[in-house]
Amino acid sequence: MAVFNIIHITKYQYNLPIKESINEIRLFPHNFENQDVLQYQLSITQNPNVAISNDYHGNRVGNFNTLESHTEMTIESRMLVRVNHSLKIPEIDHTKVSDLNLHNDIYLLRLCYPETIAKQDEIDAILKEIDCSDKSIIEIAYECSKYIYNHFAYTKGITNIETTVDEILGHRKGVCQDFANVLLQLLRTAGIPSRYVSGYICPNESGLRGEGATHAWVEIYTPKQGWLGIDPTNNIWTMDNHVKLAVGHNFIDCTPVKGTFKGVSKQTLSVCVSIGYEDGRHFEEINDVELQKNSVEYQQQLDYAEQQQQ
Structure with missing residues (x-):
């Protein structure tokens, strides 16, 4: 706490x-x-x-x-x-995308639709590399976050709030809002309800990227645990130093x-x-x-x- x-x-x-x-x-x-x-x-x-x-x-x-x-x-x-987050990886949850029953939940359905982008084939290729076929929602979210953390460089000053997912995929550099947008595209393509989160990440002794300023991450939905926050900028589940301001389909909803x-x-x-x-x-x-x-x-x-x- x-x-x-x-x-x-x-x-x-x-x-x-x-x-x-x-x-x-x-x-x-x-x-x-x-x-x-x-x-x-x-x-x-x-x-x-x-x-x-x-x-x-x-x-x-x-x-x-x-x-x-x-x-x-x-x-x-x-x-x-x-x-007062749990400070641990979410509990074991074997729910898969195929187990989701969202037909009567318009809100969650809308959060499953990815953007229409020119480089969707690159998103599909990443998901194929991760191999989502037999993984749980929790595992897919973490593997997608880890991929972004390992393959995209945290670099300030080359993007802004209008930078598109296509542009981010092109130079593979950016900051928290860019990584959140790429993660949303991956998760929604995989069929997982996901939303953008704006807030703050407060500095701690471990030295997290993006800390001390306004920050962005993603929340995924699982029937068993509800909304769970995951931060692709640092490849961690949200912790006690993540303070949430607003949620939405994208940054526009959280400006x-x-x-x-x-x-x-x-x-x-x-x-x-x-x-x-x-x-x-x-x-x-x-x-x-x-x-x-x-x-x-x-x-x-x-x-x-x-x-x-x-």
């Missing part, structure tokens, strides 16, 4: 004033069997009203508007979370912050994650996030607006 004090700060800055910012956030940690949210506090620039609801996957979602003109928006999420605004402005985004421990230790990481490139038309409008300011 472990208790973490996590501060997640998302900061948008604009070189020209914008207005009518409309946003949707998924920054509320899960309460579930292995995780208790002891405290939670949300602070947003200009203190807008936040309407909270639950989405299709059971995530808490906040929606808010900032109508006034502004050049900066900060969203600060503070949480005290207690995690921590997304929105739109009125105005023509160049925006920058930075994310700071600070993690405090019961023994007084503290870890902090700041990342500048690469945003989607502007269209040619928008860039022309931006250039013109900037010239008018000179």
